[in-house]
Amino acid sequence: MQLYHHQKLDIYNSLSGKKEQFKPINEGHVGMYVCGPTVYSNVHLGNVRTFMSFDMIFRYLKHLGYKVRYVRNITDAGHLENDADAGEDKITKKARLEQIEPMEIVQRYTVDFHNILNTFNFLPPSIEPTATGHIIEQIELIKNIIDNGFAYVANGSVYFDVHKYNENNDYGILSKRKLDDLIHNTRELDGQNDKKNPQDFALWKKAEPQHIMRWPSPWSDGFPGWHLECTAMSTKYLGDHFDIHGGGMDLKFPHHECEIAQNQAAKGQSPVNYWMHANMLQLNGQRMSKSTGNIVNPDELLSGNNNFFSKAFAPSVIRFFNAQAHYRSVLDLTDDGLLSSEKGFYRLMDAINLLDDLKASETSSIDIKSWKQSCYDAMNDDFNSPILIANLFEAVKYINQVKEGSQTLNSEDLSLLKETLNVFAFDVLGLKNVTKTDSGTDKLSAAVDILIKLRQDARANKDFALSDKIRDELAEAGIQLKDGKEGTTFSLS
């Protein structure tokens, strides 16, 4: 009996604007697609936040017992930068500047992306397809859309006919826009001469002579339009209709709106049951942006090598910080915020590490079973990780109280508490148990234990000058002693 049979999960669906009970198309199986990065530069920290949220969602679905196929693509084909650039795409442009092959750029930043995600303890997706590996599928899709009358060829390029589509379909169903409003509010842009209407978007773009990335097609040597790859790859691996599609809030329009239109036009059905959108990450109250300099890269955040933060932060601290906000809320990255999360994170880890030392009693004075269910209730409510964390801190209180002797747990509840904490802190939230003590070596802790013993002896002899000297000098060296009822422990600061 899998957990999902008795844990009722609600998901906020951007399509309906409501929380809905999650019911997969095939019982026990979940198909989830998340729009991945464009690998033409180092991965953006905001991008990392989005993937971190979906990593947590992936982890929780798996924990519930679902067999999840999680597809997250790599966009390596290059998107049109803008129409004024006459078809030159971002990847080509960067390659030209650095005098190397486009695929060399792609390779470099794909490796960077994976390194960063590994550092943050991400689970790998089930499939990580690349856009360049699915050119044939994209061409086939375009043929379907043309055959069904929703696209037209113009000067070697193919465009999706939004106005035609909107006659019997709702272009704007996801982003809650009206085509009429779009018509009245679209700016005049150059280089759109081939399009019938400015709202139309490219399915295939003819390559200019200087364009290096190009593939043959029935219409021209060129490259696919930038919404098409996700339709091609999601349906190839998850089917024409699948459970969950995720991405950043800013992809809702036009990207995801176009995916719906493409799928509807090519396959006659809307592709996705549950659309999920993660919110933006800000830096000191402002959007991150290269042009204003208000930006920090993931590796700069981890190394402390930046102008925004007072110190380096461990990957798990950043994960914890992220999980303290709901995935649908804007999160503001600040030094104060990270520092306070860091303290809380280590307090949680210290408590978890105390578990093995706790002594079981005959009876329990705390209702661990209902505490455990409240952890599930939090996650079942649209993956509410902040409430989950509030519950984890309840457990911190329990652990410390049992240690102090003001509460008791029997051995059954003690192992249930331990098991549940491990599940949520490590399996679901993806934290790593990096305690301050763990950062030392066995030899260090043996040495500190000797000093602790010497200090005990000094205290027993009322030689407080010596005992305080040991304590204070260790503190100066970054080793903090903690006196408890059961003896003295230490942590590194």
Added chain:
RNA sequence: GGUGUCGUGGCCGAGUGGCUAGGCUCAGCUCUGCAAAAGCUGCUACAGCGGUUCGAAUCCGCUCGACACCUCCA
């Protein structure tokens, strides 16, 4: 200009038509030789102005403000 999200205590950040979110900070107490750590206690907020209601921070309207999208962006 259009569309959408939102505005919570010293800070961060959940939630919700009547019942303590949680974290960090701060104060007091317990423990301690003194501290630290840990525990306990306290600090009772929901932008402003109207309205609906027995009752609203939670629903509605307006005002102000923030953010996102509308143009590459997670």
